[in-house]
Amino acid sequence: MNDTWSVEEHRDDILGAMRPLEPIELPLLDAAGCVLVDDVVVTAPLPPFDNSSMDGYAVRTADVETATDEYPAVLRVVGDIAAGSDTLPTVGPGEAARIMTGAPIPPGAQAVVPVEWTDGGTGGGPATGMNGRREHGPEVRVHRGAPARAFINGRGSDAATGAIALTAGTVIGPPQLGLLAALGHATALVRPRPRVVVLSTGSELTAPGRPLGPGQIHDSNGFMLTSAAQAAGAVAYRVAAVADDAPSLRAALDEQLVRADLVVTSGGVSVGAFDVVKEALAGEVDFRRVAMQPGKPQAFGLLGPDRVPLLGLPGNPVSAYVSFELFVRPALRALAGHAPEALDRPRVTARLVCEAPLTSPPGRRQYLRGTYSAEEGTVAPVGGSGSYLVASLARADALIEIPEAATAAEPGAVLTVVLLG
Ligand SMILES: Nc1nc2c(c(=O)[nH]1)N[C@H]1C(S)=C(S)[C@@H](COP(=O)(O)OP(=O)(O)OC[C@H]3O[C@@H](n4cnc5c(N)ncnc54)[C@H](O)[C@@H]3O)O[C@H]1N2
Ligand code: MOO
DSSP states (O other): OOSEEOHHHHHHHHHHTOOOOOOEEEEHHHHTTOBBOSOEEOSSOBSSSOEESSSEEEEOHHHHTTOOSSSOEEEEEEEEEOTTOOSOOOOOTTEEEEEOTTOBOOTTOOEEEEGGGBOTTSSSSOOSSOOOTTOSOSEEEEOSOOOTTTTEEOTTSSBOTTSEEEOTTOBOOHHHHHHHHHTTOSEEEEOOOOEEEEEEEOTTEEOTTSOOOTTOEEOOHHHHHHHHHHHTTOEEEEEEEEOSOHHHHHHHHHHHGGGOSEEEEESOOSSSTTOHHHHHHBTTEEEEEESEESOOEEEEEEETTTTEEEEEEOSSHHHHHHHIIIIIHHHHHHHTTOOGGGSSOOEEEEEEOOSSOEEOOTTSEEEEEEEEETTTTEEEEOSOSOTTOHHHHTTOSEEEEEOTTOSEEOTTOEEEEEEOO
16 A cells, blocks of 8 residues: 545545546437437427417407407307318408417417407307317407417427527436437437446355355345445446455456456455455556545556546445445536536535534544535434445435544534435
């Protein structure tokens, strides 16, 4: 091990080596969650044609100008226009066309009056809705006037030709996907989701579902980190745990590199006699101490001819998870093309709620697990500081930062909190 790195130095070193993945054209649903590569320019207006925002009657404004309940305008109904209609009647003076929401405005009409402002063609009082296709009379009584363009969604009023609908760098969420579809795009040019291989090391590990032999534990990191990678937007592959044997680990890694944009290992990076990641990758990968707790031993390097980034996380489950959130997640988001300010988990400040002061090792930034209350602006610790405490990790929604220089945090102290979302 060399000298000690700060959290930021280690993070920045990793991010400095990340290049956004090459753009790829994906079908819309596969592009969900991905970052758009180019601006999307509107090439045809949205809506594509003037259409009605109400079920009602398309009219000429002069015909209904003076209409009241007492003196309704009586108009001849010249046709029915449904959404999707391709033949439209012309509305002349003294005429109206029944029109449904989304249907094209017929030639001659200048406004739509909602059916509730008419008798619905029944010859009776105000209508509450449209009658069936054949049940309306030849006339409609309109009780209220409407100005020009009333209840008309204008062609291009949502997105005009030439406008930028979405800017490069936008993350495609459901509304953005809806807009692309509305504009007629079947695909989007995006950065692909990074492919991540997650590999646990340790001869003590056995798969969940299997009984534990003497000295064995279940591989929890593999599942936790694979799921964390998925939650970060990656396509993640979990590899069965590899024993503490350097040639086996090397072989497993070499086999996996072909499908990896990034590799995450857990375990085997400390100073033990069987620290296998160290043994297998010494020379290629840098092993360093980071001034934090948990997460002190870390490995980072670029593997194989394709220089695939490898982040070697410590084996203790809390250490592995905290390291993922602080280092792996930003790296994955950088590969996916997210903006520099969108790489990290959000940070807030919160008032510490606890009974006794919390202690912290000198010279190391501590990340304690906690629960955050946005309403109260407070954070409370969950469980202790031990890096093996996976049960309390599972109850936390935040990490409480105690700065390197501090050896304690008093109740009421205002601290930085990383929100785990
Ligand atoms: N003499 C020293 N010993 C240790 C130091 C040190 O500085 N000097 N550092 C400690 C710290 S801090 C950490 S963190 C750990 C990290 O060690 P490794 O990355 O080499 O991890 P392992 O030794 O392989 O495992 C540590 C611990 O975690 C359990 N583990 C490992 N993998 C998994 C998994 N996939 N699922 C669940 N649990 C896992 C493993 O059984 C060990 O209990 O080193 C300290 N030691
Ligand atoms: O630095 Mo270790 O990650 O404390 O448990």
